[in-house]
Structures are given as structure tokens and as C-alpha cells.
Amino acid sequence: MAQxxxxxxxxxSFAALKPQVVVPAGKADEAVQFYKAxxxxxxxxxxxxxxxxxxxxxxxxxxxxxxxxxxxLLVCDQTDDSSPVAGKEGGSGIxxxxxxxxxxxxxxxxxxxxxxxxxxxxxxxxxxxxxxGGVLGKVKDPFxxxxxxxxxxxxxxxxx
Amino acid sequence: MAQxxxxxxxxxSFAALKPQVVVPAGKADEAVQFYKAxxxxxxxxxxxxxxxxxxxxxxxxxxxxxxxxxxxLLVCDQTDDSSPVAGKEGGSGIxxxxxxxxxxxxxxxxxxxxxxxxxxxxxxxxxxxxxxGGVLGKVKDPFxxxxxxxxxxxxxxxxx
Numbered sequence: 001m002a003q004x005x006x007x008x009x010x011x012x013s014f015a016a017l018k019p020q021v022v023v024p025a026g027k028a029d030e031a032v033q034f035y036k037a038x039x040x041x042x043x044x045x046x047x048x049x050x051x052x053x054x055x056x057x058x059x060x061x062x063x064x065x066x067x068x069x070x071x072x073l074l075v076c077d078q079t080d081d082s083s084p085v086a087g088k089e090g091g092s093g094i095x096x097x098x099x100x101x102x103x104x105x106x107x108x109x110x111x112x113x114x115x116x117x118x119x120x121x122x123x124x125x126x127x128x129x130x131x132x133g134g135v136l137g138k139v140k141d142p143f144x145x146x147x148x149x150x151x152x153x154x155x156x157x158x159x160x
Numbered sequence: 161m162a163q164x165x166x167x168x169x170x171x172x173s174f175a176a177l178k179p180q181v182v183v184p185a186g187k188a189d190e191a192v193q194f195y196k197a198x199x200x201x202x203x204x205x206x207x208x209x210x211x212x213x214x215x216x217x218x219x220x221x222x223x224x225x226x227x228x229x230x231x232x233l234l235v236c237d238q239t240d241d242s243s244p245v246a247g248k249e250g251g252s253g254i255x256x257x258x259x260x261x262x263x264x265x266x267x268x269x270x271x272x273x274x275x276x277x278x279x280x281x282x283x284x285x286x287x288x289x290x291x292x293g294g295v296l297g298k299v300k301d302p303f304x305x306x307x308x309x310x311x312x313x314x315x316x317x318x319x320x
Binding site: 039069096 | 252254
């Protein structure tokens with residue numbers, strides 16, 4: 001009942017906010033090693049970019065999930081898809097990933113409040129061991145901060 | 161005993177990782193309102209910048225702590241002190257704030273792993289209702305990401 005009312009209002013509750021560091025392509029593994037050494041980060045999972053698996057020696061990292069204390073930090077290689085969050089002048093970019101069961105509602109609410117939607121809502125590639133299957137949309141807020149609103153990771157669904 | 165060994169190794173455990181959005185001076189209140197409207201953020205506390213309290217109608221926000229889902233997000237007005245995390249071209253900057261009981265050890269470990277320390281370790285101003293009293297250091301990691309390493313918020317200590 002409460003959930004029903006929430007959805008009518010276009011509201012969404014967020015299961016997680018995960019900051020995502022997007023580093024220049026090919027640097028993500030180095031970044032993961034650095035965060036382990038510098039902050040004692042623990043690597044929970046890593047998903048490589050499918051397109052590079054076959055033809056590249058070092059695959060791009062679509063998403064590595066680290067744990068620092070009790071918090072999640074995602075580290076990703078920059079790809080064509082990550083352009084809205086790309087850092088300037090070859091640097092790193094940061095985007096906040098919000099996970100929710102109601103991606104459309106959350107996006108609509110953010111846009112109504114003044115965020116600009118970037119591109120269409122897409123279905124993330126669900127890959128072996130993926131952290132990233134599900135629906136995903138991107139917005140930029142009025143202060144220039146990039147947000148990804150995505151359905152919560154469903155690792156189990158990938159195995160089907 | 162375990163803690164003793166940890167400190168000998170220069171290791172530090174982190175109580176929290178709080179992403180901090182540093183917006184152009186004077187915009188933080190607007191940003192807080194936006195995050196409430198867009199993401200249902202809840203404002204837990206707000207500390208204004210002391211120097212502006214007397215002579216400005218709208219005080220700068222040193223730090224507003226928001227809760228989105230179970231995660232913390234800090235929103236701050238840019239001040240002279242926040243230069244290392246300032247956004248380019250008048251935009252917003254993002255810094256990750258790590259809270260720990262062993263600021264010196266954590267900084268030393270990060271620098272040993274390849275981060276550059278920015279400035280000296282400072283004592284944050286402890287103010288009425290402060291979220292920010294305590295020791296604080298800043299580093300930039302090899303990927304251009306800014307980190308604040310700070311002692312965990314001690315609101316109670318401020319009242320003394």
C-alpha cells in the first residue's frame with residue numbers, strides 16, 4: 001500500500017548511492033590497485049567490457065566494485081557510453097549511481113525538479129557476474145553533477 | 161591488540177566515505193533544496209561558515225549533510241579552503257571524505273601508495289552544531305580524485 005502511494009507520486013526510494021570514478025580508458029585496474037593500497041579497499045566484483053574481451057590483451061573494466069569501510073566505490077574505465085561523466089582534459093570523472101526499483105519514477109522526479117536527462121533510458125548489458133544488468137538512465141543536475149539512476153544490481157538474473 | 165597492530169602498520173579503518181559536492185559559493189542552499197526535491201534527500205544537519213555569519217545576509221554553507229536512502233551526501237559552498245576540490249570553470253567539484261580515528265596513519269598510507277598530500281594537516285573549525293570539528297588532511301590521488309581524510313564528526317565535543 002505504502003509502495004503503491006509512493007509510485008503514484010512518482011517517488012522512489014533508493015537502495016544505494018554508489019560514487020563511481022570513471023578513469024581514462026585502461027587505467028581502471030591501476031586505480032583499483034591504488035585504492036587497495038591507499039585505503040585498504042576490498043574488491044567485491046569486477047566486470048570487464050564485453051567488446052574488448054576478444055581483441056584486447058587488457059580488457060576495459062566496465063565496473064569494479066570496491067568496499068571502503070562499509071561504503072561502495074565503483075571504478076570504471078571510460079568508454080563511449082560514459083561520455084556524460086567523462087573527466088575534462090583526459091582526467092577522471094565522478095558520477096553518483098543511485099539504485100532503485102523504480103528507475104522511471106526516479107528519473108521523472110529528478111527531471112521535474114530541474115535535472116536534465118542525458119540520452120534515453122537503456123537496458124544495461126547483463127554479463128557474466130554482472131553488477132550492471134537492468135534499466136538505467138542518466139541525468140545532469142543544475143550544479144553540473146552527473147547521476148546514474150539504475151535498477152539495483154541483479155547478479156542472479158544474469159545466470160539465466 | 162588488533163588496533164595496536166593496525167596502527168603499527170600505518171593502516172586505518174574508515175568509519176564512513178561521504179561524497180562531498182562543492183558548489184560555487186552561494187549555491188549550496190539551492191543545491192540542498194534541489195536534492196530534496198529530486199531525490200527525496202533528508203537534511204540531517206547544516207553548518208554555516210563562521211566568517212560570513214555576521215556580515216552577509218546569506219551565510220555560506222560550510223557543510224550540509226544529506227541522507228539519500230541510507231547514504232550520506234555532503235553539500236558545501238566553495239570557500240578559499242576548498243580550492244583543491246574546486247570545480248573547473250565555475251562548476252561544481254566532488255571530493256570523497258573518508259572518516260577515520262587515525263587521520264595521520266591514513267594519510268601516510270595514501271601518500272606511500274602514490275597520492276599527493278595537499279597542504280598541511282589542519283584542525284577543522286569546531287562550531288556550534290558542527291559536523292566538522294577534528295583533524296583533517298587532503299590528498300589528490302594519481303587519477304585526479306580529491307580525498308579528504310578526517311576524524312569522524314564529534315558533535316558532542318563542540319558543546320564543551
